[in-house]
Amino acid sequence: MCAREPDVVESSVMEIAELFRRPVVVVASEICHGDEELFPEELAHVRAAVAKRRAEFATARMLARRALASLGATPISLVPGADRAPVWPSGYTGSISHCADYCAVVVARSRDVRALGLDIEDVREFEPSMHDLVLTSGERAWLRRQPQELQPILPILFFSAKEAYYKCQYPITRGFLEFSDVELTIDWPAGAFEARVLKRDWPADVARLAGRFVIDGGRICCGVELAAAPTQA
Ligand SMILES: CC(C)(COP(=O)(O)OP(=O)(O)OC[C@H]1O[C@@H](n2cnc3c(N)ncnc32)[C@H](O)[C@@H]1OP(=O)(O)O)[C@@H](O)C(=O)NCCC(=O)NCCS
Incomplete structure:
Protein backbone atom coordinates (compact mmCIF):
# COMPACT_ATOMS: atom_id res chain seq x y z
CA MET A 1 0.00 0.00 0.00
CA VAL A 113 0.50 16.98 -28.90
CA ARG A 114 1.40 14.33 -31.47
CA ALA A 115 3.85 12.40 -29.27
CA LEU A 116 5.57 12.64 -25.89
CA GLY A 117 8.72 11.11 -24.45
CA LEU A 118 9.46 11.05 -20.73
CA ASP A 119 12.44 9.40 -19.09
CA ILE A 120 13.46 9.43 -15.43
CA GLU A 121 16.73 8.02 -14.14
CA ASP A 122 18.14 7.83 -10.64
CA VAL A 123 21.40 9.77 -10.51
CA ARG A 124 24.04 7.09 -10.11
CA GLU A 125 27.53 6.16 -11.09
CA PHE A 126 27.56 5.45 -14.80
CA GLU A 127 29.73 2.46 -15.71
CA PRO A 128 32.66 3.67 -17.85
CA SER A 129 31.91 0.77 -20.22
CA MET A 130 28.52 2.41 -20.90
CA HIS A 131 30.19 5.55 -22.29
CA ASP A 132 31.11 3.78 -25.51
CA LEU A 133 27.60 2.39 -25.85
CA VAL A 134 25.69 5.59 -25.17
CA LEU A 135 27.94 8.39 -26.47
CA THR A 136 29.00 9.14 -30.04
CA SER A 137 32.63 10.15 -30.62
CA GLY A 138 31.49 13.78 -31.00
CA GLU A 139 29.65 13.61 -27.68
CA ARG A 140 32.68 12.09 -25.94
CA ALA A 141 34.86 14.93 -27.27
CA TRP A 142 32.32 17.50 -26.03
CA LEU A 143 32.14 15.77 -22.64
CA ARG A 144 35.93 16.00 -22.18
CA ARG A 145 35.71 19.79 -22.53
CA GLN A 146 33.05 20.19 -19.81
CA PRO A 147 33.82 21.25 -16.20
CA GLN A 148 35.04 18.52 -13.86
CA GLU A 149 32.02 18.84 -11.57
CA LEU A 150 29.64 17.95 -14.42
CA GLN A 151 31.59 14.87 -15.55
CA PRO A 152 29.71 12.36 -13.32
CA ILE A 153 26.22 13.58 -14.23
CA LEU A 154 26.47 14.29 -17.96
CA PRO A 155 26.69 10.66 -19.17
CA ILE A 156 23.44 9.79 -17.34
CA LEU A 157 21.86 12.89 -18.84
CA PHE A 158 22.87 11.71 -22.33
CA PHE A 159 21.39 8.29 -21.57
CA SER A 160 18.10 9.66 -20.25
CA ALA A 161 17.69 12.31 -22.96
CA LYS A 162 18.22 9.70 -25.70
CA GLU A 163 15.63 7.40 -24.05
CA ALA A 164 13.13 10.29 -23.87
CA TYR A 165 13.79 11.12 -27.52
CA TYR A 166 13.38 7.45 -28.47
CA LYS A 167 10.00 7.20 -26.74
CA CYS A 168 8.74 10.38 -28.45
CA GLN A 169 9.79 9.39 -31.97
CA TYR A 170 8.64 5.78 -31.71
CA PRO A 171 4.87 6.26 -32.27
CA ILE A 172 5.70 8.11 -35.50
CA THR A 173 8.43 5.87 -36.94
CA ARG A 174 7.89 2.50 -35.18
CA GLY A 175 11.64 2.29 -35.79
CA PHE A 176 14.50 1.11 -33.59
CA LEU A 177 17.51 3.31 -32.90
CA GLU A 178 20.84 2.52 -31.25
CA PHE A 179 22.24 5.13 -28.87
CA SER A 180 24.94 5.76 -31.50
CA ASP A 181 22.25 6.68 -34.05
CA VAL A 182 21.29 9.77 -32.04
CA GLU A 183 23.54 12.74 -31.30
CA LEU A 184 22.69 15.31 -28.65
CA THR A 185 23.59 18.94 -28.21
CA ILE A 186 23.18 19.85 -24.54
CA ASP A 187 22.65 23.39 -23.28
CA TRP A 188 23.32 22.82 -19.57
CA PRO A 189 22.46 26.33 -18.27
CA ALA A 190 19.15 26.32 -20.16
CA GLY A 191 18.22 22.77 -19.09
CA ALA A 192 17.69 21.96 -22.76
CA PHE A 193 18.95 19.62 -25.45
CA GLU A 194 18.46 18.82 -29.09
CA ALA A 195 18.41 15.25 -30.38
CA ARG A 196 19.43 14.64 -33.97
CA VAL A 197 19.28 11.28 -35.75
CA LEU A 198 22.47 10.44 -37.65
CA LYS A 199 20.86 7.67 -39.70
CA ARG A 200 20.03 8.68 -43.23
CA ASP A 201 16.38 8.89 -44.31
CA TRP A 202 14.88 9.09 -40.83
CA PRO A 203 11.43 10.77 -41.09
CA ALA A 204 12.08 14.50 -41.23
CA ASP A 205 9.41 15.49 -38.72
CA VAL A 206 11.22 13.59 -35.92
CA ALA A 207 14.83 13.59 -37.17
CA ARG A 208 15.63 16.59 -34.97
CA LEU A 209 13.63 17.30 -31.79
CA ALA A 210 14.17 19.64 -28.86
CA GLY A 211 13.92 18.44 -25.26
CA ARG A 212 14.35 19.67 -21.72
CA PHE A 213 15.77 18.23 -18.53
CA VAL A 214 15.62 18.85 -14.82
CA ILE A 215 17.71 17.33 -12.03
CA ASP A 216 15.83 17.13 -8.76
CA GLY A 217 15.90 15.01 -5.64
CA GLY A 218 18.48 12.55 -6.98
CA ARG A 219 16.68 12.03 -10.28
CA ILE A 220 17.20 13.23 -13.84
CA CYS A 221 13.96 13.81 -15.74
CA CYS A 222 13.98 14.40 -19.52
CA GLY A 223 11.05 15.34 -21.70
CA VAL A 224 10.61 15.55 -25.46
CA GLU A 225 7.43 16.56 -27.27
CA LEU A 226 6.23 16.70 -30.85
CA ALA A 227 3.55 19.28 -31.51
CA ALA A 228 0.32 18.29 -33.21
CA ALA A 229 0.15 19.36 -36.84
CA PRO A 230 -1.89 22.55 -37.24
CA THR A 231 -5.46 21.76 -38.31
CA GLN A 232 -6.59 23.00 -41.72
CA ALA A 233 -9.17 25.79 -41.58
C1 LIG B 1 11.58 1.88 -24.37
C2 LIG B 1 12.81 2.08 -23.52
C3 LIG B 1 13.48 3.37 -24.05
C4 LIG B 1 12.36 2.22 -22.05
O1 LIG B 1 13.30 2.84 -21.27
P1 LIG B 1 13.73 2.33 -19.79
O2 LIG B 1 14.67 3.37 -19.26
O3 LIG B 1 14.21 0.94 -19.90
O4 LIG B 1 12.45 2.25 -18.92
P2 LIG B 1 11.44 3.39 -18.41
O5 LIG B 1 10.94 2.95 -17.11
O6 LIG B 1 11.98 4.77 -18.53
O7 LIG B 1 10.27 3.27 -19.49
C5 LIG B 1 9.46 2.14 -19.52
C6 LIG B 1 8.23 2.49 -20.29
O8 LIG B 1 8.59 2.85 -21.62
C7 LIG B 1 7.46 2.63 -22.43
N1 LIG B 1 7.91 2.05 -23.68
C8 LIG B 1 8.35 0.80 -23.92
N2 LIG B 1 8.67 0.67 -25.22
C9 LIG B 1 8.41 1.86 -25.80
C10 LIG B 1 8.54 2.34 -27.12
N3 LIG B 1 9.00 1.59 -28.12
N4 LIG B 1 8.18 3.62 -27.37
C11 LIG B 1 7.70 4.42 -26.41
N5 LIG B 1 7.56 4.01 -25.10
C12 LIG B 1 7.93 2.75 -24.83
C13 LIG B 1 6.51 1.71 -21.69
O9 LIG B 1 5.36 2.45 -21.35
C14 LIG B 1 7.30 1.33 -20.45
O10 LIG B 1 6.50 1.24 -19.28
P3 LIG B 1 5.50 -0.01 -19.07
O11 LIG B 1 6.27 -1.22 -19.47
O12 LIG B 1 5.12 0.06 -17.65
O13 LIG B 1 4.34 0.28 -20.00
C15 LIG B 1 13.80 0.92 -23.62
O14 LIG B 1 13.36 -0.17 -22.93
C16 LIG B 1 14.05 0.45 -25.02
O15 LIG B 1 13.26 -0.27 -25.61
N6 LIG B 1 15.20 0.86 -25.57
C17 LIG B 1 15.59 0.43 -26.89
C18 LIG B 1 15.90 1.61 -27.75
C19 LIG B 1 16.92 2.52 -27.16
O16 LIG B 1 17.02 2.72 -25.96
N7 LIG B 1 17.74 3.13 -28.04
C20 LIG B 1 18.71 4.08 -27.59
C21 LIG B 1 18.12 5.44 -27.41
S1 LIG B 1 17.93 6.26 -28.95
Missing part, protein backbone atom coordinates in the same frame (compact mmCIF):
# COMPACT_ATOMS: atom_id res chain seq x y z
CA CYS A 2 1.15 3.55 -0.70
CA ALA A 3 1.74 5.86 2.22
CA ARG A 4 0.41 8.78 0.19
CA GLU A 5 -1.86 9.61 -2.69
CA PRO A 6 -0.24 10.11 -6.12
CA ASP A 7 1.16 13.57 -6.64
CA VAL A 8 -0.47 15.88 -9.09
CA VAL A 9 0.84 19.21 -7.81
CA GLU A 10 3.95 18.35 -5.82
CA SER A 11 7.12 20.20 -6.78
CA SER A 12 8.69 17.23 -8.56
CA VAL A 13 5.55 16.80 -10.65
CA MET A 14 5.44 20.50 -11.48
CA GLU A 15 9.08 20.33 -12.55
CA ILE A 16 8.31 17.41 -14.85
CA ALA A 17 5.30 19.26 -16.31
CA GLU A 18 7.58 22.25 -17.02
CA LEU A 19 9.64 20.08 -19.35
CA PHE A 20 6.78 20.42 -21.83
CA ARG A 21 5.52 23.58 -23.55
CA ARG A 22 2.14 22.23 -24.65
CA PRO A 23 -0.78 21.33 -22.37
CA VAL A 24 0.07 18.07 -20.58
CA VAL A 25 -0.93 16.36 -17.34
CA VAL A 26 1.75 14.73 -15.20
CA VAL A 27 0.96 12.34 -12.35
CA ALA A 28 3.62 10.59 -10.29
CA SER A 29 3.93 8.35 -7.29
CA GLU A 30 6.24 6.03 -5.47
CA ILE A 31 6.03 2.49 -6.83
CA CYS A 32 3.71 0.89 -4.33
CA HIS A 33 0.59 -0.18 -6.16
CA GLY A 34 -0.31 -3.77 -6.81
CA ASP A 35 -2.41 -6.15 -8.85
CA GLU A 36 -5.64 -4.65 -7.43
CA GLU A 37 -5.12 -1.65 -9.76
CA LEU A 38 -5.12 -3.79 -12.88
CA PHE A 39 -7.80 -4.69 -15.39
CA PRO A 40 -7.96 -8.47 -16.08
CA GLU A 41 -6.14 -8.17 -19.42
CA GLU A 42 -3.40 -6.10 -17.77
CA LEU A 43 -3.07 -8.65 -14.99
CA ALA A 44 -2.78 -11.41 -17.57
CA HIS A 45 -0.03 -9.39 -19.30
CA VAL A 46 2.20 -9.33 -16.18
CA ARG A 47 1.05 -12.50 -14.41
CA ALA A 48 4.41 -14.22 -14.95
CA ALA A 49 6.52 -11.14 -14.12
CA VAL A 50 8.54 -10.65 -10.93
CA ALA A 51 7.00 -8.60 -8.10
CA LYS A 52 8.96 -5.41 -8.88
CA ARG A 53 7.84 -5.43 -12.50
CA ARG A 54 4.22 -6.06 -11.51
CA ALA A 55 4.36 -3.17 -9.06
CA GLU A 56 5.86 -0.69 -11.55
CA PHE A 57 3.42 -1.82 -14.25
CA ALA A 58 0.43 -1.48 -11.90
CA THR A 59 1.59 1.90 -10.60
CA ALA A 60 2.03 3.19 -14.15
CA ARG A 61 -1.49 2.01 -15.13
CA MET A 62 -3.07 3.61 -12.08
CA LEU A 63 -1.25 6.90 -12.77
CA ALA A 64 -2.08 6.84 -16.48
CA ARG A 65 -5.79 6.29 -15.77
CA ARG A 66 -5.78 9.21 -13.31
CA ALA A 67 -4.01 11.48 -15.76
CA LEU A 68 -6.32 10.48 -18.63
CA ALA A 69 -9.40 10.92 -16.42
CA SER A 70 -8.34 14.48 -15.67
CA LEU A 71 -8.51 15.10 -19.44
CA GLY A 72 -11.97 13.52 -19.67
CA ALA A 73 -11.05 9.99 -20.83
CA THR A 74 -13.01 7.02 -19.52
CA PRO A 75 -10.93 4.43 -17.65
CA ILE A 76 -9.83 1.66 -19.97
CA SER A 77 -7.31 -1.15 -19.98
CA LEU A 78 -3.81 -0.06 -21.01
CA VAL A 79 -2.11 -3.24 -22.20
CA PRO A 80 1.13 -2.45 -24.09
CA GLY A 81 1.63 -3.56 -27.68
CA ALA A 82 3.77 -6.53 -28.66
CA ASP A 83 6.64 -4.04 -29.09
CA ARG A 84 6.18 -2.98 -25.39
CA ALA A 85 5.14 0.54 -26.42
CA PRO A 86 2.08 1.93 -24.64
CA VAL A 87 -1.22 1.92 -26.52
CA TRP A 88 -3.14 5.09 -25.64
CA PRO A 89 -6.87 5.56 -26.06
CA SER A 90 -7.90 7.26 -29.28
CA GLY A 91 -7.53 11.03 -28.97
CA TYR A 92 -4.75 10.89 -26.36
CA THR A 93 -1.03 10.31 -26.21
CA GLY A 94 1.49 9.97 -23.42
CA SER A 95 4.65 8.49 -22.02
CA ILE A 96 5.60 6.40 -18.98
CA SER A 97 8.83 6.12 -17.03
CA HIS A 98 9.78 4.29 -13.85
CA CYS A 99 13.04 4.27 -11.93
CA ALA A 100 13.94 2.32 -8.77
CA ASP A 101 11.05 3.47 -6.58
CA TYR A 102 9.28 6.23 -8.52
CA CYS A 103 7.00 6.31 -11.52
CA ALA A 104 5.68 9.24 -13.58
CA VAL A 105 3.24 9.43 -16.46
CA VAL A 106 2.62 12.35 -18.81
CA VAL A 107 -0.45 12.48 -21.06
CA ALA A 108 -1.97 14.99 -23.45
CA ARG A 109 -4.75 15.32 -25.97
CA SER A 110 -3.68 14.37 -29.48
CA ARG A 111 -5.11 17.63 -30.77
CA ASP A 112 -2.41 19.43 -28.75
Whole structure:
Protein backbone atom coordinates (compact mmCIF):
# COMPACT_ATOMS: atom_id res chain seq x y z
CA MET A 1 0.00 0.00 0.00
CA CYS A 2 1.15 3.55 -0.70
CA ALA A 3 1.74 5.86 2.22
CA ARG A 4 0.41 8.78 0.19
CA GLU A 5 -1.86 9.61 -2.69
CA PRO A 6 -0.24 10.11 -6.12
CA ASP A 7 1.16 13.57 -6.64
CA VAL A 8 -0.47 15.88 -9.09
CA VAL A 9 0.84 19.21 -7.81
CA GLU A 10 3.95 18.35 -5.82
CA SER A 11 7.12 20.20 -6.78
CA SER A 12 8.69 17.23 -8.56
CA VAL A 13 5.55 16.80 -10.65
CA MET A 14 5.44 20.50 -11.48
CA GLU A 15 9.08 20.33 -12.55
CA ILE A 16 8.31 17.41 -14.85
CA ALA A 17 5.30 19.26 -16.31
CA GLU A 18 7.58 22.25 -17.02
CA LEU A 19 9.64 20.08 -19.35
CA PHE A 20 6.78 20.42 -21.83
CA ARG A 21 5.52 23.58 -23.55
CA ARG A 22 2.14 22.23 -24.65
CA PRO A 23 -0.78 21.33 -22.37
CA VAL A 24 0.07 18.07 -20.58
CA VAL A 25 -0.93 16.36 -17.34
CA VAL A 26 1.75 14.73 -15.20
CA VAL A 27 0.96 12.34 -12.35
CA ALA A 28 3.62 10.59 -10.29
CA SER A 29 3.93 8.35 -7.29
CA GLU A 30 6.24 6.03 -5.47
CA ILE A 31 6.03 2.49 -6.83
CA CYS A 32 3.71 0.89 -4.33
CA HIS A 33 0.59 -0.18 -6.16
CA GLY A 34 -0.31 -3.77 -6.81
CA ASP A 35 -2.41 -6.15 -8.85
CA GLU A 36 -5.64 -4.65 -7.43
CA GLU A 37 -5.12 -1.65 -9.76
CA LEU A 38 -5.12 -3.79 -12.88
CA PHE A 39 -7.80 -4.69 -15.39
CA PRO A 40 -7.96 -8.47 -16.08
CA GLU A 41 -6.14 -8.17 -19.42
CA GLU A 42 -3.40 -6.10 -17.77
CA LEU A 43 -3.07 -8.65 -14.99
CA ALA A 44 -2.78 -11.41 -17.57
CA HIS A 45 -0.03 -9.39 -19.30
CA VAL A 46 2.20 -9.33 -16.18
CA ARG A 47 1.05 -12.50 -14.41
CA ALA A 48 4.41 -14.22 -14.95
CA ALA A 49 6.52 -11.14 -14.12
CA VAL A 50 8.54 -10.65 -10.93
CA ALA A 51 7.00 -8.60 -8.10
CA LYS A 52 8.96 -5.41 -8.88
CA ARG A 53 7.84 -5.43 -12.50
CA ARG A 54 4.22 -6.06 -11.51
CA ALA A 55 4.36 -3.17 -9.06
CA GLU A 56 5.86 -0.69 -11.55
CA PHE A 57 3.42 -1.82 -14.25
CA ALA A 58 0.43 -1.48 -11.90
CA THR A 59 1.59 1.90 -10.60
CA ALA A 60 2.03 3.19 -14.15
CA ARG A 61 -1.49 2.01 -15.13
CA MET A 62 -3.07 3.61 -12.08
CA LEU A 63 -1.25 6.90 -12.77
CA ALA A 64 -2.08 6.84 -16.48
CA ARG A 65 -5.79 6.29 -15.77
CA ARG A 66 -5.78 9.21 -13.31
CA ALA A 67 -4.01 11.48 -15.76
CA LEU A 68 -6.32 10.48 -18.63
CA ALA A 69 -9.40 10.92 -16.42
CA SER A 70 -8.34 14.48 -15.67
CA LEU A 71 -8.51 15.10 -19.44
CA GLY A 72 -11.97 13.52 -19.67
CA ALA A 73 -11.05 9.99 -20.83
CA THR A 74 -13.01 7.02 -19.52
CA PRO A 75 -10.93 4.43 -17.65
CA ILE A 76 -9.83 1.66 -19.97
CA SER A 77 -7.31 -1.15 -19.98
CA LEU A 78 -3.81 -0.06 -21.01
CA VAL A 79 -2.11 -3.24 -22.20
CA PRO A 80 1.13 -2.45 -24.09
CA GLY A 81 1.63 -3.56 -27.68
CA ALA A 82 3.77 -6.53 -28.66
CA ASP A 83 6.64 -4.04 -29.09
CA ARG A 84 6.18 -2.98 -25.39
CA ALA A 85 5.14 0.54 -26.42
CA PRO A 86 2.08 1.93 -24.64
CA VAL A 87 -1.22 1.92 -26.52
CA TRP A 88 -3.14 5.09 -25.64
CA PRO A 89 -6.87 5.56 -26.06
CA SER A 90 -7.90 7.26 -29.28
CA GLY A 91 -7.53 11.03 -28.97
CA TYR A 92 -4.75 10.89 -26.36
CA THR A 93 -1.03 10.31 -26.21
CA GLY A 94 1.49 9.97 -23.42
CA SER A 95 4.65 8.49 -22.02
CA ILE A 96 5.60 6.40 -18.98
CA SER A 97 8.83 6.12 -17.03
CA HIS A 98 9.78 4.29 -13.85
CA CYS A 99 13.04 4.27 -11.93
CA ALA A 100 13.94 2.32 -8.77
CA ASP A 101 11.05 3.47 -6.58
CA TYR A 102 9.28 6.23 -8.52
CA CYS A 103 7.00 6.31 -11.52
CA ALA A 104 5.68 9.24 -13.58
CA VAL A 105 3.24 9.43 -16.46
CA VAL A 106 2.62 12.35 -18.81
CA VAL A 107 -0.45 12.48 -21.06
CA ALA A 108 -1.97 14.99 -23.45
CA ARG A 109 -4.75 15.32 -25.97
CA SER A 110 -3.68 14.37 -29.48
CA ARG A 111 -5.11 17.63 -30.77
CA ASP A 112 -2.41 19.43 -28.75
CA VAL A 113 0.50 16.98 -28.90
CA ARG A 114 1.40 14.33 -31.47
CA ALA A 115 3.85 12.40 -29.27
CA LEU A 116 5.57 12.64 -25.89
CA GLY A 117 8.72 11.11 -24.45
CA LEU A 118 9.46 11.05 -20.73
CA ASP A 119 12.44 9.40 -19.09
CA ILE A 120 13.46 9.43 -15.43
CA GLU A 121 16.73 8.02 -14.14
CA ASP A 122 18.14 7.83 -10.64
CA VAL A 123 21.40 9.77 -10.51
CA ARG A 124 24.04 7.09 -10.11
CA GLU A 125 27.53 6.16 -11.09
CA PHE A 126 27.56 5.45 -14.80
CA GLU A 127 29.73 2.46 -15.71
CA PRO A 128 32.66 3.67 -17.85
CA SER A 129 31.91 0.77 -20.22
CA MET A 130 28.52 2.41 -20.90
CA HIS A 131 30.19 5.55 -22.29
CA ASP A 132 31.11 3.78 -25.51
CA LEU A 133 27.60 2.39 -25.85
CA VAL A 134 25.69 5.59 -25.17
CA LEU A 135 27.94 8.39 -26.47
CA THR A 136 29.00 9.14 -30.04
CA SER A 137 32.63 10.15 -30.62
CA GLY A 138 31.49 13.78 -31.00
CA GLU A 139 29.65 13.61 -27.68
CA ARG A 140 32.68 12.09 -25.94
CA ALA A 141 34.86 14.93 -27.27
CA TRP A 142 32.32 17.50 -26.03
CA LEU A 143 32.14 15.77 -22.64
CA ARG A 144 35.93 16.00 -22.18
CA ARG A 145 35.71 19.79 -22.53
CA GLN A 146 33.05 20.19 -19.81
CA PRO A 147 33.82 21.25 -16.20
CA GLN A 148 35.04 18.52 -13.86
CA GLU A 149 32.02 18.84 -11.57
CA LEU A 150 29.64 17.95 -14.42
CA GLN A 151 31.59 14.87 -15.55
CA PRO A 152 29.71 12.36 -13.32
CA ILE A 153 26.22 13.58 -14.23
CA LEU A 154 26.47 14.29 -17.96
CA PRO A 155 26.69 10.66 -19.17
CA ILE A 156 23.44 9.79 -17.34
CA LEU A 157 21.86 12.89 -18.84
CA PHE A 158 22.87 11.71 -22.33
CA PHE A 159 21.39 8.29 -21.57
CA SER A 160 18.10 9.66 -20.25
CA ALA A 161 17.69 12.31 -22.96
CA LYS A 162 18.22 9.70 -25.70
CA GLU A 163 15.63 7.40 -24.05
CA ALA A 164 13.13 10.29 -23.87
CA TYR A 165 13.79 11.12 -27.52
CA TYR A 166 13.38 7.45 -28.47
CA LYS A 167 10.00 7.20 -26.74
CA CYS A 168 8.74 10.38 -28.45
CA GLN A 169 9.79 9.39 -31.97
CA TYR A 170 8.64 5.78 -31.71
CA PRO A 171 4.87 6.26 -32.27
CA ILE A 172 5.70 8.11 -35.50
CA THR A 173 8.43 5.87 -36.94
CA ARG A 174 7.89 2.50 -35.18
CA GLY A 175 11.64 2.29 -35.79
CA PHE A 176 14.50 1.11 -33.59
CA LEU A 177 17.51 3.31 -32.90
CA GLU A 178 20.84 2.52 -31.25
CA PHE A 179 22.24 5.13 -28.87
CA SER A 180 24.94 5.76 -31.50
CA ASP A 181 22.25 6.68 -34.05
CA VAL A 182 21.29 9.77 -32.04
CA GLU A 183 23.54 12.74 -31.30
CA LEU A 184 22.69 15.31 -28.65
CA THR A 185 23.59 18.94 -28.21
CA ILE A 186 23.18 19.85 -24.54
CA ASP A 187 22.65 23.39 -23.28
CA TRP A 188 23.32 22.82 -19.57
CA PRO A 189 22.46 26.33 -18.27
CA ALA A 190 19.15 26.32 -20.16
CA GLY A 191 18.22 22.77 -19.09
CA ALA A 192 17.69 21.96 -22.76
CA PHE A 193 18.95 19.62 -25.45
CA GLU A 194 18.46 18.82 -29.09
CA ALA A 195 18.41 15.25 -30.38
CA ARG A 196 19.43 14.64 -33.97
CA VAL A 197 19.28 11.28 -35.75
CA LEU A 198 22.47 10.44 -37.65
CA LYS A 199 20.86 7.67 -39.70
CA ARG A 200 20.03 8.68 -43.23
CA ASP A 201 16.38 8.89 -44.31
CA TRP A 202 14.88 9.09 -40.83
CA PRO A 203 11.43 10.77 -41.09
CA ALA A 204 12.08 14.50 -41.23
CA ASP A 205 9.41 15.49 -38.72
CA VAL A 206 11.22 13.59 -35.92
CA ALA A 207 14.83 13.59 -37.17
CA ARG A 208 15.63 16.59 -34.97
CA LEU A 209 13.63 17.30 -31.79
CA ALA A 210 14.17 19.64 -28.86
CA GLY A 211 13.92 18.44 -25.26
CA ARG A 212 14.35 19.67 -21.72
CA PHE A 213 15.77 18.23 -18.53
CA VAL A 214 15.62 18.85 -14.82
CA ILE A 215 17.71 17.33 -12.03
CA ASP A 216 15.83 17.13 -8.76
CA GLY A 217 15.90 15.01 -5.64
CA GLY A 218 18.48 12.55 -6.98
CA ARG A 219 16.68 12.03 -10.28
CA ILE A 220 17.20 13.23 -13.84
CA CYS A 221 13.96 13.81 -15.74
CA CYS A 222 13.98 14.40 -19.52
CA GLY A 223 11.05 15.34 -21.70
CA VAL A 224 10.61 15.55 -25.46
CA GLU A 225 7.43 16.56 -27.27
CA LEU A 226 6.23 16.70 -30.85
CA ALA A 227 3.55 19.28 -31.51
CA ALA A 228 0.32 18.29 -33.21
CA ALA A 229 0.15 19.36 -36.84
CA PRO A 230 -1.89 22.55 -37.24
CA THR A 231 -5.46 21.76 -38.31
CA GLN A 232 -6.59 23.00 -41.72
CA ALA A 233 -9.17 25.79 -41.58
C1 LIG B 1 11.58 1.88 -24.37
C2 LIG B 1 12.81 2.08 -23.52
C3 LIG B 1 13.48 3.37 -24.05
C4 LIG B 1 12.36 2.22 -22.05
O1 LIG B 1 13.30 2.84 -21.27
P1 LIG B 1 13.73 2.33 -19.79
O2 LIG B 1 14.67 3.37 -19.26
O3 LIG B 1 14.21 0.94 -19.90
O4 LIG B 1 12.45 2.25 -18.92
P2 LIG B 1 11.44 3.39 -18.41
O5 LIG B 1 10.94 2.95 -17.11
O6 LIG B 1 11.98 4.77 -18.53
O7 LIG B 1 10.27 3.27 -19.49
C5 LIG B 1 9.46 2.14 -19.52
C6 LIG B 1 8.23 2.49 -20.29
O8 LIG B 1 8.59 2.85 -21.62
C7 LIG B 1 7.46 2.63 -22.43
N1 LIG B 1 7.91 2.05 -23.68
C8 LIG B 1 8.35 0.80 -23.92
N2 LIG B 1 8.67 0.67 -25.22
C9 LIG B 1 8.41 1.86 -25.80
C10 LIG B 1 8.54 2.34 -27.12
N3 LIG B 1 9.00 1.59 -28.12
N4 LIG B 1 8.18 3.62 -27.37
C11 LIG B 1 7.70 4.42 -26.41
N5 LIG B 1 7.56 4.01 -25.10
C12 LIG B 1 7.93 2.75 -24.83
C13 LIG B 1 6.51 1.71 -21.69
O9 LIG B 1 5.36 2.45 -21.35
C14 LIG B 1 7.30 1.33 -20.45
O10 LIG B 1 6.50 1.24 -19.28
P3 LIG B 1 5.50 -0.01 -19.07
O11 LIG B 1 6.27 -1.22 -19.47
O12 LIG B 1 5.12 0.06 -17.65
O13 LIG B 1 4.34 0.28 -20.00
C15 LIG B 1 13.80 0.92 -23.62
O14 LIG B 1 13.36 -0.17 -22.93
C16 LIG B 1 14.05 0.45 -25.02
O15 LIG B 1 13.26 -0.27 -25.61
N6 LIG B 1 15.20 0.86 -25.57
C17 LIG B 1 15.59 0.43 -26.89
C18 LIG B 1 15.90 1.61 -27.75
C19 LIG B 1 16.92 2.52 -27.16
O16 LIG B 1 17.02 2.72 -25.96
N7 LIG B 1 17.74 3.13 -28.04
C20 LIG B 1 18.71 4.08 -27.59
C21 LIG B 1 18.12 5.44 -27.41
S1 LIG B 1 17.93 6.26 -28.95
